[in-house]
Amino acid sequence: MMEMRFETPKTAEAASALIAATPGLSKIFSGGTDLMVHMRSGNIKPDLVLDIKSIAEMNVIAVENGGYRVGAAVNCMQLLENTAFATTWPGVIDGANLVGSIQVRGRATLGGNLCNASPGADTVPAMIAAGAIASIVGPNGRRDVPVEQIPAGPGKTSLAKGELIVSFFLPKRAPHSGDAYLRFTPRTEMDIAVVGVGLSLTLDDKGVCTHARVSLGAVADRALLVPEAAAALIGTTVDAAALAKLAAAASAAARPIDDKRGTKEFRIKVAGVLARRAAEKALSRAKGKN
Amino acid sequence: MQADIAATPVKAVKVTFTAGFSRRYTDSIREFEVQAKNIRGVIRAMNELFPGLGETLEEETSIAIDGVIHEVDYTQPVKPGSEVFFIPRIEGG
């Protein structure tokens, strides 16, 4: 019978070394909300499973240089319960709050949601819009990579063998900033995004948008950063005209497929609709009306 | 079946089948009149007219006696002049 090793390393370096030293398939296990399903169905038969929840630095939520350091093994409920973080990055919270059910959110982690590399992952567009940087440990030491560069297609990441994401850094928030994540699902809960939009923006004192990032989920083989969509907002007061441009840019950037969750046409149209609605939500947050 | 009626002392029981059922089993004749006090009598009379039909009726049908639906049950009484309608059996969920 298949021999599966189960280890609980205490440091990221130890975890990395174990992976590098193990022939065959190694899987990082934090929330397990995806891996358990694949192991049960037999789609994935790992030789080594690493439960990284006892690695201290992967469980922290801490202020760092005015920004936030969030461990990759922090689960969605922990994040939701951190009011300071929640008031700073409500859009990231929007995403974390839509992952699965309460039961799933009690397990699912930011790192897992990203590394599982599902194009519809709910926390990823919000993290990309937030400009989050992934801190990676691997055989060749540590490196920082913007979150949008991690997914490489369905189930694929740009991480090398032996590399794992330890934490994320979300930069200091400028005044008059707001973010939001909206997704479309047929049900109100317990669904995978058919389209997801993460959007973050900053206004100057006159209410003109000086900075924006827009990310789309579930409309391509991975979550997309869409500078054209952000450009539609920058320099404007995020008025109706800007919002219409934003919607058009978002729809134009979408290159979805037909599948059991939605049609191509539907995803393209709704990407624009949700981009506009996300911008309106982020705008009101930037203006301090939550 | 008119002959039967002529020879009928008391009011007969009217027996009716659906179009499809009568096409399959009763030479497309849909209505009959028989002498019977209960469903057993009705089935016996129909089986005399069409040997083997009795078994089919018991296996495949329910009955409506003057509109009220019953399972096929020999002991179910039928009054003179009442209508016995054989309908396909329904199964629910």
Add this chain to the structure above:
Amino acid sequence: MSKHHVTTVINGDPVEFLCQPNVSLLDVLRDELNMTGTKEGCGTGDCGACSVTLDGRLVCSCLVLGVEAQGKSIQTIEGMANGETLHVLQRKFLEHAALQCGICTPGFLIAARSLLERNNNPTEEEVRFWLAGNLCRCTGYNNIITAVLEAAREMRGA
């Protein structure tokens, strides 16, 4: 496959078991420990019938490895009533006909208790969203929501 020796606490009692590293906590509870009150509806975390709490956190036991129970504290439906005394949620579920077939009921009760521990005065909408991870095919949810709101009211002494 070599088994791990796991020491844990279930419903306040110390428990030890052996399990292979790829076996779910749900299978350990049901098949190793014969605690069949926790139900399997899907095995993929989509129905909530196997809900338990792990160190106070509401989870689907089908998405937890048995070996993860090491050193942790688990609460299951078997620990909800106190001897002959039902938990107020159990009582309200009965009073308000919040169950028909009952297969989803243990999961709903565990999930609802975890909500009321955090928020003893939830709105109907909050209850509906908290329980969205628990599927019920019989009741249409009406009476479950009512029972949880009524239990909250009683727990508040309102």
Add this chain to the structure above:
Amino acid sequence: MLTNTKDIEQVMKVVGTSPVRPDGVPKVTGQAQYGADYSLPGMLWAKVLRSPHAHARILSVDTSKAAALPGVKGIILGSDFPDHPFDYVGPERVAQNYWHMTRNIMAREKALFEGHAIAAVAATTLAIAAEAVSLIEVKYEVLQHCIDVEDAMKPDAPLLFEDMITRGVEPAPSKPSNISKRLEFSVGDIAAGFASADEVVEMSFKTAAVHQGYIEPHSCLARYGADGQCELWSASQGHFVVRAYTAKLVGMEIGNLLVHPAEIGGGFGGKTVVYVEPMAVLLSRKTGHPVKIMMSREDVFKSTGPTSGSSMTVKIGVKKDGTIVAAEGLFKFQAGAFPGSPVMNATMCAFAPYIIPNVKSVGFDVVSNRPKSAAYRAPGSPISAFAVESVLDILAKKIGMDPLKLRLKNAVKAGSPTAWGPKHSHDGYAETIQALLDHPQYNKPLGKNQGRGVASGFWFNGGGESTASVHINEDGTVVIATGSMDVGGSRASMALMAAETLGVPYESVRSTVADTASIGYNHVTGGSRVTYATGIAVVEACNKVIEDLRLRASLMWDTDIKNVVWSDGYAKPVDKSVGNFEPLSLKAIAGKRAVTGGPIGYEASTNAGGQAPGFSTQFVDVEVDPETGAVKILQFVAAQDVGRAIHRDYCAGQIVGGVVQGIGWALNEEYIYDSKGRLSNAGFLDYRIPVASDLPMIEAVLVEVPNPSHPFGVKGVGEANIVPPMAAIANAIENAIGRRMTELPMSPPRVLAAIDAG
């Protein structure tokens, strides 16, 4: 058939109240045992190898590697079951074709759908059984497949059965096809009828296959002894039917098979048939060990019965005053891999709620490479009602009539004709319509993108065979047992009817479901038949007990039984002339049990007839997001004629539950297949049944028009409620955004496409 039937107008003491169910505490404490919760010493675990192909000839199955795996105790194939002649026979209430049934349990010549069982392995652990399954080598010749009913009906469609000649067509076709059966119900002159109409609407509709979606996967445990005696613990809607099917399929005498009724975790029709039971019994016989089989959720979706998807065309003609003069329906139903869709029910129920002089209703039962359909709540009726009730709504608009008033004008009552022949024998429909017309919310104005829709539904309801026993304990408490599986609270309703009949408190009656060796035959808990038919058996048994109690009281009073009456739970002298006797309670008489003739208990059996149909009328308010096509249910009111509510809360629970299943059917639920004929959403994540946050509180309105054939006036309540929702929601969407949805589910992409199509 009934003795001293209660006057249905009389005031009830316990009937109509809502006490806690007898099975309640075990279910809220986790102690109730469902199909998967039983185990036995030395038990083996079984796992089933299923076809990855939608349609394939099985060339060879090599189990040698699997058999050699340590821990593997036995392996079975379809050919290990006795074969059966090809014919439609009893012994069940509906003729079955066991040649089909045994092939549905396990494939023989061909795998006919993805998930079709090929082999089953019993081993000492589930993990070993799973690995053994992966070691079985099957050589398939993959064949062309067909999924959609229209494709399956094409002349050049790949054939599931090379020799299937359509039944019900004269002359019989010369060529085989996937069309198993054609049936027709007609009355009047359809052409003349339409010619006399002022407005005619004809429209085509499609519905998707939807699953019953019970939360408990099929599971059972079998123990087969060397003496040929077998015990089976199984969660089903009818353990007597499980016994009959399993014994026949395995080839054993019914008397050698004892089936224990495990608690059932939902069925809705899907557990009226067997899947795992015959495999477990055969594996247990082969290995000499108890064997447990649990389906996975994926197995449940891929291998057990959903109800049919369909293609339908409905044409209805009305006069300006709303009189329906003609109706025509064509209903093509997916049966799945074997014949037996609910298309007959659909063609009969389609126009059943309405007085229509000219009707032609034609149905086709069509096989395709999908799991065989199984019963689902009012089988067939919700599907044809989606088409009929949608067309009626369009007609109501055309003639400028309120859609409820159009229905009321044409509503059937006792004496109204039907398309299938006999006259309707009961009222109740008009009363459900009136209940909504009188509802304070029905005329409440709505906002932007909001709409209100109405629809009605009909279901026959069932009677049939049931048995019940009643015993009086020495302390005066009562034990009743039936053989009807309790899926929705029947133990409570049986106890209520027994308490009412005997005149004792509900709390003094213990209500149970007995195994197949401890009580007489009961047909399945389905067709909304149990509270009606099994209830009649319970009341009959109670009446026998009352006669006996009067006799024993007369012995104690040295008088004749005719001088003793039974009322309010006491034996009383009929009048003073009998003597000045204190009334005797159950306890007092039971105390003299031995000296008055021994144990007090009776069994009663019935093949109940006289059941009345169920009618349901509903209105729903929805809001449509014009930019995404998302439909939100704002309010839902469902009125249903329940005859008389025995347990008020459980009646309401049936109605609300049925409505919510209908909401899922209307908006999101569907079987989605890929180009290879494989199901792509075999799980609760992508097969989207409604979750709590999708819904408002559903309002159930209990209409009570008693059925005189039942001692308390009961009409079945479990099914009619799922018939209207799909059409009601489609009608509401049309009123909200001016788009007519003709295909289910009305999912956001479809609704948005309809909006954009303009």
